[in-house]
Amino acid sequence: MASPCEVIVETSDKALAQKVGKLVANEVWRIEDKYSRYDKRSLCYQINNNDDRSISIDNETFLLLEFSNTCYLLSEGLFDITSGVLRKVWCFDGSDNVPSIEKVSEILPKIGWSHVNYSETSLTLPKGMEIDLGGIGKEYAVDRAILLIKEFTDLPVLVNLGGDLAATSARNNNQAWQVGIEHPGFEQSQPIVISLLSGALATSGDAKRYLLKDGIRYSHILNAKTGWPIVDAPRSITVNAPQCIQAGILATLALMQGQQAENFLNEQTIKFWAVR
Amino acid sequence: MQLNSKDDQKQKIDLKSALSLATTALLGTATLANAAESVNKDNWSFDTAFLYYGESNRVTASEGIIAATKTFNDDKTLNLKLTVDALTGASANGAVAQPNVQTFTRPSGNGQFQVSAGEVPLDDTFRDTRVQLNAQWTQPIAPDYTASVGGHISKEYDYLSLGINSNLAFDFNKKNSTFSVGMSFFKDTFSPEGGIPNAFSSMVINTNAESEDENEFKQSRLTDSDNKTTVDLMLGFSQIINRRMVMQFNYSYSMVDGYLTDPFKMLSVVDQEGLAQYYLYESRPDKRTKQSFFAQTKYHFEKNILDFSYRYMWDDWQINSHTIDSRLRMPLSGSSYIEPHIRYYQQGAADFYQPFLQQAASLPNFASADYRIGEMNAYTVGIKYGMTMSGGNDLSFRLEYYSQQPTSAGHAEPGVLANMEIYQGVDAVIAQVSYSF
Amino acid sequence: MATSIDKVNKFTNRCSILASLILLSGCANLGVEPWERDLLAKKEMALTASPIDAALDDHIYFSKEASSGGKSFGGGGCGCN
Numbered sequence: 034m035a036s037p038c039e040v041i042v043e044t045s046d047k048a049l050a051q052k053v054g055k056l057v058a059n060e061v062w063r064i065e066d067k068y069s070r071y072d073k074r075s076l077c078y079q080i081n082n083n084d085d086r087s088i089s090i091d092n093e094t095f096l097l098l099e100f101s102n103t104c105y106l107l108s109e110g111l112f113d114i115t116s117g118v119l120r121k122v123w124c125f126d127g128s129d130n131v132p133s134i135e136k137v138s139e140i141l142p143k144i145g146w147s148h149v150n151y152s153e154t155s156l157t158l159p160k161g162m163e164i165d166l167g168g169i170g171k172e173y174a175v176d177r178a179i180l181l182i183k184e185f186t187d188l189p190v191l192v193n194l195g196g197d198l199a200a201t202s203a204r205n206n207n208q209a210w211q212v213g214i215e216h217p218g219f220e221q222s223q224p225i226v227i228s229l230l231s232g233a234l235a236t237s238g239d240a241k242r243y244l245l246k247d248g249i250r251y252s253h254i255l256n257a258k259t260g261w262p263i264v265d266a267p268r269s270i271t272v273n274a275p276q277c278i279q280a281g282i283l284a285t286l287a288l289m290q291g292q293q294a295e296n297f298l299n300e301q302t303i304k305f306w307a308v309r
Numbered sequence: 310m311q312l313n314s315k316d317d318q319k320q321k322i323d324l325k326s327a328l329s330l331a332t333t334a335l336l337g338t339a340t341l342a343n344a345a346e347s348v349n350k351d352n353w354s355f356d357t358a359f360l361y362y363g364e365s366n367r368v369t370a371s372e373g374i375i376a377a378t379k380t381f382n383d384d385k386t387l388n389l390k391l392t393v394d395a396l397t398g399a400s401a402n403g404a405v406a407q408p409n410v411q412t413f414t415r416p417s418g419n420g421q422f423q424v425s426a427g428e429v430p431l432d433d434t435f436r437d438t439r440v441q442l443n444a445q446w447t448q449p450i451a452p453d454y455t456a457s458v459g460g461h462i463s464k465e466y467d468y469l470s471l472g473i474n475s476n477l478a479f480d481f482n483k484k485n486s487t488f489s490v491g492m493s494f495f496k497d498t499f500s501p502e503g504g505i506p507n508a509f510s511s512m513v514i515n516t517n518a519e520s521e522d523e524n525e526f527k528q529s530r531l532t533d534s535d536n537k538t539t540v541d542l543m544l545g546f547s548q549i550i551n552r553r554m555v556m557q558f559n560y561s562y563s564m565v566d567g568y569l570t571d572p573f574k575m576l577s578v579v580d581q582e583g584l585a586q587y588y589l590y591e592s593r594p595d596k597r598t599k600q601s602f603f604a605q606t607k608y609h610f611e612k613n614i615l616d617f618s619y620r621y622m623w624d625d626w627q628i629n630s631h632t633i634d635s636r637l638r639m640p641l642s643g644s645s646y647i648e649p650h651i652r653y654y655q656q657g658a659a660d661f662y663q664p665f666l667q668q669a670a671s672l673p674n675f676a677s678a679d680y681r682i683g684e685m686n687a688y689t690v691g692i693k694y695g696m697t698m699s700g701g702n703d704l705s706f707r708l709e710y711y712s713q714q715p716t717s718a719g720h721a722e723p724g725v726l727a728n729m730e731i732y733q734g735v736d737a738v739i740a741q742v743s744y745s746f
Numbered sequence: 747m748a749t750s751i752d753k754v755n756k757f758t759n760r761c762s763i764l765a766s767l768i769l770l771s772g773c774a775n776l777g778v779e780p781w782e783r784d785l786l787a788k789k790e791m792a793l794t795a796s797p798i799d800a801a802l803d804d805h806i807y808f809s810k811e812a813s814s815g816g817k818s819f820g821g822g823g824c825g826c827n
Binding site for chain 3: 327330333334356358360362372374376390392394474482483485486491493541543547548549550551552553555557559561563599601602603605607609614616618620622628630632638654656659681682685687693707711713735739741743
């Protein structure tokens with residue numbers, strides 16, 4: 034998952050805590066192995082290199098594609114899991130290496146959820162197109178982990194995968210989990226402390242992933258329709274929602290509103306914390 | 310996403326709940342348990358059922374079905390079904406009850422049987438086993454177009470039926486609406502034991518095996534076998550109304566051509582006193598055109614699901630019928646449900662239906678006393694209990710009570726017939742067990 | 747010679763067709779978005795939720811009554827009617 038992951042269990046039973054930890058780790062690794070774009074053995078890699086042939090998919094993949102489809106429709110095309118190919122053109126390393134308009138236009142035809150053909154049992158991607166579940170993978174893993182933990186034990190557990198986290202329940206005696214949101218790399222970084230009783234938190238932010246050229250800051254959140262970054266978005270948004278994947282999508286959709294990010298979330302009566 | 314002030318309020322609510330729903334679809338269902346299934350989806354699923362049908366004094370039947378479905382890649386499905394059924398028991402032969410004992414020749418020509426006074430004559434040589442095989446292939450042929458073709462073969466010792474069907478469905482309006490067109494063609498061949506009797510020929514009482522009676526019997530037979538063809542056309546439209554409701558409307562047109570008479574049935578010819586003088590084999594037209602209009606709704610309440618349908622049928626034999634059918638599926642727990650069922654059926658008589666012939670009247674072109682094309686009401690009440698077992702397989706039990714009551718279509722009942730039971734009701738119990746795996 | 751039964755039939759025919767057309771014209775704005783199909787996607791909400799039960803019942807009613815089909819093909823099939 035390319036970030037530190039932790040499982041916090043409120044108990045004095047060390048063996049049990051270790052079991053829970055192992056349970057979560059196995060599930061997270063399973064999802065990572067399956068949907069990693071980079072691992073040649075993963076299902077995702079197979080899908081992305083199948084050259085316009087149809088590939089069999091299982092129920093879990095189908096459900097994730099359905100969810101991605103819903104997000105695509107709800108965001109009117111701004112959220113599109115086929116936009117991962119843009120990484121070939123955009124490299125957000127804090128430098129001023131902004132690609133040319135021609136380079137971006139060249140790759141645009143390879144993006145478009147509408148070109149993806151899928152059913153309950155199969156998926157066909159045109160040649161040159163890729164799906165990237167990075168936008169929802171971590172949050173999905175958190176939610177899956179929570180589901181598995183709840184089947185296994187009633188103990189209060191918090192699962193934190195690199196800043197995307199959720200709790201199975203409040204701590205003992207109905208106390209809240211104290212979660213600190215740090216924003217490394219920000220000049221004025223006052224850690225925000227959130228009292229979490231239930232539900233999930235997901236953070237979408239740029240930290241070191243940006244480009245700075247001619248005084249314009251290019252966020253790493255790309256508009257799938259134009260291929261260009263969103264401008265004037267907050268540096269970071271943390272959203273609270275019942276499930277992590279919901280929080281994650283809301284945070285991403287909010288960032289895509291650029292200037293209007295905070296208004297967008299306020300009008301939805303969603304709890305969030307934004308840093309500009 | 311532009312948030313215009315007038316769409317503001319509506320869009321806001323939509324987004325939050327839309328995402329909630331989408332998340333529930335992804336995470337919140339029992340399918341999660343199988344999220345780590347193997348990528349191969351090439352396996353078969355089976356549905357089996359066994360049904361017992363028992364009328365109080367008449368026909369008893371049992372039927373077993375095994376169906377197998379396999380889903381291939383790209384949404385192609387193959388469905389194979391094997392049905393075996395066996396019937397025994399007695400069925401009304403069309404003659405009317407009399408205040409004296411009656412003697413009838415078995416349709417096969419072998420032997421006779423007698424019916425007590427006052428009883429509706431039932432012929433008990435009705436005994437048969439049937440095997441049927443169906444195959445159906447369905448696949449998408451273009452985005453939003455699904456095609457299906459299938460074949461059917463059914464064999465009893467005296468009956469062979471061969472059929473093919475095909476169907477094309479078109480989805481539109483974000484798959485909220487579907488149009489479908491279907492056609493089927495059946496060719497049935499009938500070789501009843503004893504041959505096909507001449508229409509309106511007299512039933513011969515074979516009192517002994519002497520050659521002259523045998524010849525007379527043979528002469529009453531027209532031919533050994535005959536056939537009929539059926540062409541069905543169906544237009545369907547289904548529409549999702551809202552998140553909880555879907556409706557379907559069908560129009561069907563059916564043409565049957567060929568031998569439509571029942572060779573085992575006859576009519577009593579009675580005099581003015583209502584006493585039977587002799588019996589004639591029935592005769593029906595050799596064509597029948599049926600049309601029907603069918604409407605169905607399914608509605609999902611908080612937990613329960615209601616299924617309600619209505620069918621109106623009319624044909625050129627002047628038979629009209631109304632059918633109302635309704636089921637309510639009520640989940641009892643996470644894995645079991647109970648489903649009460651009620652059906653009401655009413656039909657009007659065919660124009661050539663008569664419970665008996667009058668000796669004084671001239672012979673009509675066609676006549677039949679088969680109560681199944683007469684006027685009748687019928688109702689069914691039943692209940693089904695189903696559960697999902699620990700292995701994920703489904704088991705269900707169904708118990709129903711079917712009661713049919715023929716009624717008078719207005720024919721006069723002369724003489725002794727006024728005291729006879731002309732329209733006898735039929736009651737049956739239906740019991741079924743099904744298992745899917 | 748059109749009998750009163752014929753006239754009633756013709757009238758019912760026309761009513762059914764008219765009803766269908768009215769329903770169809772109102773259908774353009776009915777329906778759900780893809781993410782609202784949670785209930786509709788359930789197996790129990792299929793128009794024919796138990797095809798085996800339906801096939802068994804159709805066989806019984808085809809043998810004991812004068813009507814058949816409507817929801818699916820009536821067809822020939824067996825010597826029971």
